[in-house]
Amino acid sequence: QTVKVGLLMIGNPLVVGVEKGFFKEYGVDVEPVYFRSGAEQIPALSTGTVDVILSSATASLFNAIASGVDMKIVADYISLVPGTAPHGLLVREELMASGKVKTVADLKGRSIGVTAVGVYTHQAAVRILKSAGLTEKDVRLVNMPYPDMVAALANGAIDAANMTEPFVTQAREMGVARLLLNHTEAFPNLQLGVTIYGPRLATRDRDLGERFMRGLVKSMQYMRGVLTDPARTVEVAAIMQKSLPVKDPKMYERMSWQLTTDGQKVNLPSLQEQLDFYAAQKLIPKMPNLAAVTDTSFLERAHAR
Amino acid sequence: MTSPTAAPKVSIRDVCRTFSVNRQVFHALADINLEIRAGEFLCLVGPSGCGKSTLLRMLGGLDQPSSGTVSVRVEDSRRPTSAIVFQQESVFPWLTVERNATYAVRMLGLWNGAESQRRVDYFLERCGLSKFRDFYPHQLSGGMKQRLSIVRAFSAHPELLLMDEPFAALDEQNKLLLQQEVERLWEDNKISVLFITHSLDEAILLGDRVAVMSAAPGRIKETIDIPFERPRNLLTLKSTPEFGQLYGRLWDLLGEEVMAARKDR
Amino acid sequence: MTSPTAAPKVSIRDVCRTFSVNRQVFHALADINLEIRAGEFLCLVGPSGCGKSTLLRMLGGLDQPSSGTVSVRVEDSRRPTSAIVFQQESVFPWLTVERNATYAVRMLGLWNGAESQRRVDYFLERCGLSKFRDFYPHQLSGGMKQRLSIVRAFSAHPELLLMDEPFAALDEQNKLLLQQEVERLWEDNKISVLFITHSLDEAILLGDRVAVMSAAPGRIKETIDIPFERPRNLLTLKSTPEFGQLYGRLWDLLGEEVMAARKDR
Amino acid sequence: MKYQSWISPVIVLVVWQAVASLGLVETRFFPAPSAIFAKFAEMVMTEQFWLDLRVSVVRLMVGFVIGAVPGAAVGLLMGLSSLAERMISPLISMLYPLPKIALLPLIMLIFGLSEASKYAIVAIGVFFIMAINTYGGVQNINKIYFDVAKNLKIPGWKVYLTVALPGALPGIFTGLRLATGVALILLVSAEFVGATEGLGFRIWWSWTVFWVEQMYVGLVIIALLGFTFASLVGLCERTFLPWRRGGGN
Amino acid sequence: MKYQSWISPVIVLVVWQAVASLGLVETRFFPAPSAIFAKFAEMVMTEQFWLDLRVSVVRLMVGFVIGAVPGAAVGLLMGLSSLAERMISPLISMLYPLPKIALLPLIMLIFGLSEASKYAIVAIGVFFIMAINTYGGVQNINKIYFDVAKNLKIPGWKVYLTVALPGALPGIFTGLRLATGVALILLVSAEFVGATEGLGFRIWWSWTVFWVEQMYVGLVIIALLGFTFASLVGLCERTFLPWRRGGGN
Numbered sequence A: 001q002t003v004k005v006g007l008l009m010i011g012n013p014l015v016v017g018v019e020k021g022f023f024k025e026y027g028v029d030v031e032p033v034y035f036r037s038g039a040e041q042i043p044a045l046s047t048g049t050v051d052v053i054l055s056s057a058t059a060s061l062f063n064a065i066a067s068g069v070d071m072k073i074v075a076d077y078i079s080l081v082p083g084t085a086p087h088g089l090l091v092r093e094e095l096m097a098s099g100k101v102k103t104v105a106d107l108k109g110r111s112i113g114v115t116a117v118g119v120y121t122h123q124a125a126v127r128i129l130k131s132a133g134l135t136e137k138d139v140r141l142v143n144m145p146y147p148d149m150v151a152a153l154a155n156g157a158i159d160a161a162n163m164t165e166p167f168v169t170q171a172r173e174m175g176v177a178r179l180l181l182n183h184t185e186a187f188p189n190l191q192l193g194v195t196i197y198g199p200r201l202a203t204r205d206r207d208l209g210e211r212f213m214r215g216l217v218k219s220m221q222y223m224r225g226v227l228t229d230p231a232r233t234v235e236v237a238a239i240m241q242k243s244l245p246v247k248d249p250k251m252y253e254r255m256s257w258q259l260t261t262d263g264q265k266v267n268l269p270s271l272q273e274q275l276d277f278y279a280a281q282k283l284i285p286k287m288p289n290l291a292a293v294t295d296t297s298f299l300e301r302a303h304a305r
Numbered sequence B, C: 001m002t003s004p005t006a007a008p009k010v011s012i013r014d015v016c017r018t019f020s021v022n023r024q025v026f027h028a029l030a031d032i033n034l035e036i037r038a039g040e041f042l043c044l045v046g047p048s049g050c051g052k053s054t055l056l057r058m059l060g061g062l063d064q065p066s067s068g069t070v071s072v073r074v075e076d077s078r079r080p081t082s083a084i085v086f087q088q089e090s091v092f093p094w095l096t097v098e099r100n101a102t103y104a105v106r107m108l109g110l111w112n113g114a115e116s117q118r119r120v121d122y123f124l125e126r127c128g129l130s131k132f133r134d135f136y137p138h139q140l141s142g143g144m145k146q147r148l149s150i151v152r153a154f155s156a157h158p159e160l161l162l163m164d165e166p167f168a169a170l171d172e173q174n175k176l177l178l179q180q181e182v183e184r185l186w187e188d189n190k191i192s193v194l195f196i197t198h199s200l201d202e203a204i205l206l207g208d209r210v211a212v213m214s215a216a217p218g219r220i221k222e223t224i225d226i227p228f229e230r231p232r233n234l235l236t237l238k239s240t241p242e243f244g245q246l247y248g249r250l251w252d253l254l255g256e257e258v259m260a261a262r263k264d265r
Numbered sequence D, E: 001m002k003y004q005s006w007i008s009p010v011i012v013l014v015v016w017q018a019v020a021s022l023g024l025v026e027t028r029f030f031p032a033p034s035a036i037f038a039k040f041a042e043m044v045m046t047e048q049f050w051l052d053l054r055v056s057v058v059r060l061m062v063g064f065v066i067g068a069v070p071g072a073a074v075g076l077l078m079g080l081s082s083l084a085e086r087m088i089s090p091l092i093s094m095l096y097p098l099p100k101i102a103l104l105p106l107i108m109l110i111f112g113l114s115e116a117s118k119y120a121i122v123a124i125g126v127f128f129i130m131a132i133n134t135y136g137g138v139q140n141i142n143k144i145y146f147d148v149a150k151n152l153k154i155p156g157w158k159v160y161l162t163v164a165l166p167g168a169l170p171g172i173f174t175g176l177r178l179a180t181g182v183a184l185i186l187l188v189s190a191e192f193v194g195a196t197e198g199l200g201f202r203i204w205w206s207w208t209v210f211w212v213e214q215m216y217v218g219l220v221i222i223a224l225l226g227f228t229f230a231s232l233v234g235l236c237e238r239t240f241l242p243w244r245r246g247g248g249n
């Protein structure tokens, strides 16, 4: 059986699982489909164009839940695991080298790149600013896709940016920017990405949903191995290079991975916290009931056997 | 040779035509009353700009009078009611000479193979275009384009032939040939013809009657019967005193108009 | 009135012009040799499609011979060397009558206020267009557009006037007026004129010489001097036996050509 | 007669409303027109809305003019000089199909994220459309008009202005019609990167946070702007081309 | 003479190479042509490259035809019938400027992520361009040709095919020139969403992993395709419009 999975970014545990044959073991063929944003994933899930989305916890997700789109949050997908640094606030090399920016507070009056409104990078920016006693009004938040941020940092169009891997590593290695703040330290265990089932896996074919979950859990656990096992990093990097070859394959080894928390269970409090944050930003006109759309049974049964 | 029957082919009653130019009303035609009898060959002469083409376009269904009525009696609904030989270039630039010539017949579903081909070939030959079948209009001379539009109209086999200075761009000899041709076509097929020309010779040579228009706003100033027997021959006609008289009369009528028009200016 | 000087205004030597039509070579002009003397009024007649317009375009700098040379002697580099009255519609649709009339003068930087205006007004008046200054070409009749292009060329004040059937769409009276006008212009300004026409009357009335072309591929078949004194009057001329003879001679020359052209077909 | 131009949009709205009301379509993704208009009514009361509109319209106009004028000028040049045509047209056919995303880093390099970068994106898109359509317009001019000018030996630049330009106006107006649309499309893309206000930004923003109705309000405004600009172009065409009212060429 | 069409691209390349070699521009973001061509040479040896190219060209062609034919047909209709014009043209001027992103949910709803969705996006863009340019083309036809047909009382659909269509061909060809470019642009956007192969996918993807040279190779291919299609359109124009070789109309 084929399951179409809507993906956002590279460095996905899922891709590793597919390559390692973890899904095949449970009789599931996975077809990855890439999207540009979470907002595009939701209609695709709702119309059955894809069966699963591995999406981020954004205002759009919360609003879609509130509007009653038929979907279930079934598991964790990516969390900010302390000790890794897949996300961070980067500042232009020149500003750091000259000492013009030493702390977050020095960003006052400068521009910070974020991917969009109501998404993780936006949230992180506001929270980081707040921790330094600044507000959104003290800086200029500029929207742009991740790859453009690298170019924008290089040519001085922006001063700082909240970025993710592999762009963090790339920007640093190109000497374009330096890491000012590691998000995993600022927001430990923040629930960043979630696994969401559409109606097919959530209700119509729950068995398939369960089998998919087993493959996914196995993939995520396998990925966590990079934390303790350096050889695993090399192997994962090789898989990544195969599915998404980059010019410098070693980069995969040097960059940090997007990982899950230990339990692979959705960190509902973290989601609720983010929801409250977005609500405070006036981005959530109607509050969704997160518990009602959370279904941990797939995960539990996957662990049970 | 005229065979006017009771019902007129065309009747034009109290027709006025105004145009609006720079927010002012311009009177092109005023109070036109005219009949073309069935089977009649009517020539129309008048100073340049007096409204001849405007009137002809109305008969061809391309323009409406501002007031008054124009009616053309239809006899055979399968044939085109009228076919115009336009004053300006009107052959389709995207069709070769041959396709242009057969256009009307093909489009009206009247094409019946060899017979139609023979007819078109005949007209092409008469108009001196046989050698140029595969030429496109931009490869023809001005006179050749004019002849081509004549072929197109002739081969359409209309009940009413509307010709707007059709021979203006032709040399004397070709003109003579085609004058004979249009006369023959008219006689053989008993069609009605409205023929606009600036040549009084031509009007007298071809017409059953000649209508003279006044300068703008155009009116029908007078209609003159041409008493000569057919077949007519221009050289013979010219030697008769009647021709001279007729010519003189038409000349004077027109002359007055041109002078009148100049006075206004 | 002819005042030929030593150096010819235009000399055409061994000119051929071929076109490629459907990958075949079509000979439009073959072996043309012709001179237009300075201050001469040369009329050109020939069967439709024989290459008259092609030749005229070469003199106007719009076409190149395939072989041979065409040279036009320039006297005053500030005036336009030549101005064409085209056979087809050529007035700018986006300019009013008045702007069209003054176009050449304005663009050549020859506009000098009142004097230029007076000239243009004069020609507009002569061509019967004074009342239509603010009309756009699409609001004019065919003959009016032709007259407008005559005004444009006249007011350009060229050294060589190239007219391609300029009066074809005009009524007899207007034609007469403009024939006088072009003769006056030519005499007063001592310009050279090439005048293409299908009317033998007109050629004899206006020309110092009449060149007769053969059917395609066009050749200069014969050049005939017109012996009449100026000012000429068509009615008086027509009553002379010389006129009849000349007319007959031209007619025959042309007739042979039309027949020859038909035989090929 | 003019009322007919409202019939078809109204029909579309009515059908859409019916389909939405009958639940034949996911109103979460395709809200009913009534819901959109309710949201619209709510939004027009906010200051933000008018600010967005003003900012976008200014960007649109400036970018449009910056792109359209040189575009038409280059198109005319290509139409007149076959040397220019042979030099420029390969560049145009190569650069025109490049997605604007590819130009973003370049534009950021040159203009940073200032207003100028938005103008630039709009202008680039408009430029190509105008150049190509104007070129087509010049080619469509009856050669006799160039013959008149050539025969009189009128200097090239005057021919450019008095023959090629007016003669190409029909093509230029078709170009303007297309270009207004492209300008709107590009504005929405341009306002995604580095903008903090404007209609495009608002549409993206609404879509990112899944405020579907607000996004549709943005799209409706774009549609209305498109209609307005097309009508303006039509009006200009009727005003500046009096000689075309009679039709023909 | 034809060689001149290579001069200007070569000049651009030489200048770019010089600027890059002199370090006047960040080669990390704007690699030198030599680097791009080295990468190009390397890529053409891979199977992937040809697969991407084939997939994209097929999508392009199919989408193009699906959009262009109805677009031209609608444009002709609008040009011929003022009723059709009044009904359709407001819809066109409203829908055309909508960013294609707005249509994505609709297209996904109808076509899923199949090839059909890519065809649809390309086709929609092409449709509007062709409709507007064909309409302009019909309006540009000398009215005398319609008069000929009307006088002979030739049925409407024959006039459509034998007068409006050939008469509008110059406008249609300008439209095709614009539409090939738009088709390429849209293909690149379409191939990012839910695609796993194709040139557009490869470009996006190269940019995402910051494989700048490979992205530029993709862009160069797009440029070359644009040039090829424009040349093809030009060739068709010369072949199918023999009556225009003499120029004028």
Ligand SMILES: Nc1ncnc2c1ncn2[C@@H]1O[C@H](COP(=O)(O)OP(=O)(O)OP(=O)(O)O)[C@@H](O)[C@H]1O
Binding pocket: B019, B020, B021, B026, B028, B046, B047, B048, B049, B050, B051, B052, B053, B054, B055, B087, B216, C135, C138, C139, C140, C141, C142, C143, C144, C169, D246
């Ligand atoms: N569309 C129009 N708008 C305004 N005036 C027009 C229009 N069409 C024709 N006219 C005017 O109507 C008058 C008659 O024009 P028409 O073409 O019928 O003349 P005509 O008798 O055929 O002249 P010619 O012998 O020169 O062909 C002219 O004075 C012209 O200016």
Ligand SMILES: Nc1ncnc2c1ncn2[C@@H]1O[C@H](COP(=O)(O)OP(=O)(O)OP(=O)(O)O)[C@@H](O)[C@H]1O
Binding pocket: B135, B138, B139, B140, B141, B142, B143, B144, B169, C019, C020, C021, C026, C028, C046, C047, C048, C049, C050, C051, C052, C053, C054, C055, C087, C216, E246
């Ligand atoms: N572009 C062209 N391609 C091919 N043949 C052409 C072209 N232009 C003209 N011809 C041919 O050259 C010949 C001469 O044409 P031209 O226009 O000079 O004739 P003309 O003497 O002015 O005739 P008319 O009295 O009918 O105006 C014609 O037979 C025509 O078919």
Ligand SMILES: [Mg+2]
Binding pocket: B052, B053, B054, B087, B164, C141, C142, C143
């Ligand atoms: Mg007329």
Ligand SMILES: [Mg+2]
Binding pocket: B141, B142, B143, C052, C053, C054, C087, C164
């Ligand atoms: Mg000629």
